[in-house]
Amino acid sequence: MSPYYGAVLGIIGGVTLLQLANTILSVVLPLHLTLAGFSGTTTGIVTTAYGVGFLAGCVVAHRLIRSVGHIRAFAVLAAVCSILSMVFTTSGLVWIWFALRLVMGFCQAGLFTVVEGWLSAATPPKARGGVLSFYLVSTKVAIVGGQLVLGHVDTTALGWFDVAGAVFSLSLIPVALTRTPQPPPPRLELLSPRDLYRVAPAAIVGCTCSGLLSSAVIGLTPVYGTRLGLSVEFTVWLLTAIQLGSFFLQWPLGRLSDRIDRRSVIAGCALAVAGLSFGIMLAQDRLWLLLILFFLWGGGSLTFYAVAVAHGSDFADPDQMVGVSSGSLLAWAVGAAIGPTIAAPFLDLVGPEGLFLYALLVSAVLAAFVLYRMTRRAPLPPEAREGFVSLPATSPRLVEIDPRVPERPAS
Incomplete structure (x- = not known):
């Protein structure tokens, strides 16, 4: 194994366990709310709490890290997540669950900021691409693997909240034992919303719509499945299909965007998501067709964030790239924070298909906007573009591992 991979193995092990714990909660929590008889709107509000907390964490958590250091910040935030996971079982009050999920979203943003800053410090420029791929595959395996396990067990048992808390605690072990030096204190670089829009309007709108779509559909699919009369196990398989679709289609679509106007790929994904959403609305009683449609839906909706x-x-100058990427993440987080709250009433007013009526409307608006922007500015020629890099929406520091960003002195 390359020495670079060995240096980051403990850090990636810790964040993989974090993703596993978060996956357990993201599946079990909405299922429990739905089976307890709460409305889709109530479930959407609780789901939104995570996005709101995550948005706040992206903006504020770096101050905690600067104050106490990476290892202490990671220990505190992971411990808080562990405790909060177990508190879910002590109360059935929705406002308490909202508060717990809000704080957990903040902690998760801080945890990703810690580990991705650590990865950046441990990875020289020549190894960025390989380490980033290793990191992305590991976290995606945790998400898909966690959902596959949940698809074969009784996810209605309250004990899963305790399991999630235990996994959060386990994530401390590989990180605490790592010998990789701590990185320098983080700093948050952002462009103003006006400057972001001036650089690339389609990118910022695309990132916002990506958050609107992914948070709502992933967070409320358990409600959709329950309302449709699907088994809990099959509903979890639908969530897994979404993640598998994004895993297999991300790189082909990214490479395609290296060859043609990236806005064409964004618009194409949005149109595909609109069509697939309509298909899902019609295919409610055809289970295998639903699995295929959810797979393709995930491949279309969870992939265009990185393309955006x-x-x-x-279109960013070299000194703007960090600000553009960080601002794009915050645009995604804004969408993720409000998406479930907007989508949930569609479920209550229209029925199960209302969730995908919402997705159809959001993706149609995005497609129309991007197609309009394509008439206002010519694309860059392929030779003038940087190569595609798959960046998930996790923390502002992930951009520091982006091979496209030039090496900069530590802050």
Whole structure:
């Protein structure tokens, strides 16, 4: 194994366990709310709490890290997540669950900021691409693996909240034992919303719509499945299909965006998501068809965020790239924070298909906007673009591992 991979193995092990714990909660929590008889709107509000907390964590958590250091910040935030996971079982009050999920979203943003800053410090420029791929595959395996396990067990048992808390605690072990030096204190670099829009309007709108779609559909699919009369196990398989679709289609679509106008890929994904959403609304009683449609839906909706970030980076000056990427993440987080609250009433007013009526409307608006922008500015020629890099929406520090960003002195 390359020495670079060995240096980051403990850090990636810790964040993989974090993703596993978060996956357990993201599946079990909405299922419990739905089976307890709460409305889709109530479930959407609780789901939104995580996004709101995550948005706040992206903006504020770096101050905690600067104050106490990376290892202490990681220990505190992981311990808080562990405790909060177990508190879910002590009360059935929705406002308490909202508060717990809000704080947990903040902690998760801080945890990702810690580990991705650590990865950046441990990875020289020549190894960034490989380490980033290793990191992305590991976390995706945790998400898909966690959902596969949940698809074969009784997810209605309250003990799963305790399991999630235990996994959060386990994530401390590989990180605490790592010998990789701590990185320098983080700093948050952002462009103003006006400057972001001037650099690449389609990129910022695309990132916001990505958050609107992914948070709502992933967070409320358990409600959709229950309302449709699907088994809990099959509903979890639908969530897994979404993640598998994004895993297998991300790189082909990213490479395609290196060859043609990236906005064409964003618009194409949005149109595909609109069509697939309509298909899902019609295919409610055809289970295998639903699995295929959810797989393709995930491949279309969870992939264009990275293409939108790449589009913004194409038009950014070298000293703007960190600000553009961080701003794109916050645009995604804004969408993720409000998406479930907007989508949930569609479920209550229209029925199960209302969730995908919402997705159809959001993706149609995005497609129309991007197609309009394509008439206002010519694309960069392929030779003038940086190569595609798959960046998930996790923390502002992930951009520091982006091979497209030039090496900069520590802050």
